[in-house]
Amino acid sequence: MTSRATGRPAVFLDRDGVLNRAVVEDGRPHPPADLAAFELLPGVEQACDELGLAGYVLVVVTNQPDIARGTQDAAVVEAMHERLRQRLPIAAVYVCAHDDADRCHCRKPEPGLILDAARDLDLDLERSVFVGDRWRDIEAGRRAGCRTVFIDHGYDERRPEGEDYVAVSLLESVPWITSEVPASRPA
Numbered sequence: 001m002t003s004r005a006t007g008r009p010a011v012f013l014d015r016d017g018v019l020n021r022a023v024v025e026d027g028r029p030h031p032p033a034d035l036a037a038f039e040l041l042p043g044v045e046q047a048c049d050e051l052g053l054a055g056y057v058l059v060v061v062t063n064q065p066d067i068a069r070g071t072q073d074a075a076v077v078e079a080m081h082e083r084l085r086q087r088l089p090i091a092a093v094y095v096c097a098h099d100d101a102d103r104c105h106c107r108k109p110e111p112g113l114i115l116d117a118a119r120d121l122d123l124d125l126e127r128s129v130f131v132g133d134r135w136r137d138i139e140a141g142r143r144a145g146c147r148t149v150f151i152d153h154g155y156d157e158r159r160p161e162g163e164d165y166v167a168v169s170l171l172e173s174v175p176w177i178t179s180e181v182p183a184s185r186p187a
Helices: 044-053 074-087 112-121 135-144 170-180
Strands: 010-013 023-025 028-030 057-063 092-096 129-132 147-151 165-167
Touching: 010 112, 044 057, 044 170, 057 112, 074 092, 092 112, 112 135, 129 135, 129 170, 135 147, 147 170, 165 170
Parallel strands: 010 057, 010 129, 057 092, 129 147, 147 165
Antiparallel strands: 023 028
């Protein structure tokens, strides 16, 4: 982890279901199949702009196991991330392309990608927030020492435990983030 004295605060963002519309089948979210289906959710651009202006470093942290499963091409995933970089003030995108069987350090709920980003970008995890729409996101954020926001889309799956705040969108969470985990240090 980085030093609290020098590290910057971040908002870590899951991708599907937080930034872009997830494809929900049988009550469970899935990533869009191609770039044509990749659509930002309402309010995401405004939310990211507000968080960036407030002083947070924005970092996307996403599991993309369909790459390991052979059902998605890494180039398509990268094209989706390039679209995010073009439209949002994102500092970096960290991707786990593994599946559960790989037992890697980077697949959420493991905090590996968050810890890597903290080291690479000089981030203070104690002054950072992880925003996600699944239990794996919230658990990864908690394990990394971040505060957490659960975006509740009512999926038919395991719910997270111990989240700090629940919202229905990233935009709705911005006032809580900026008031509860301020980017600036107290005087």
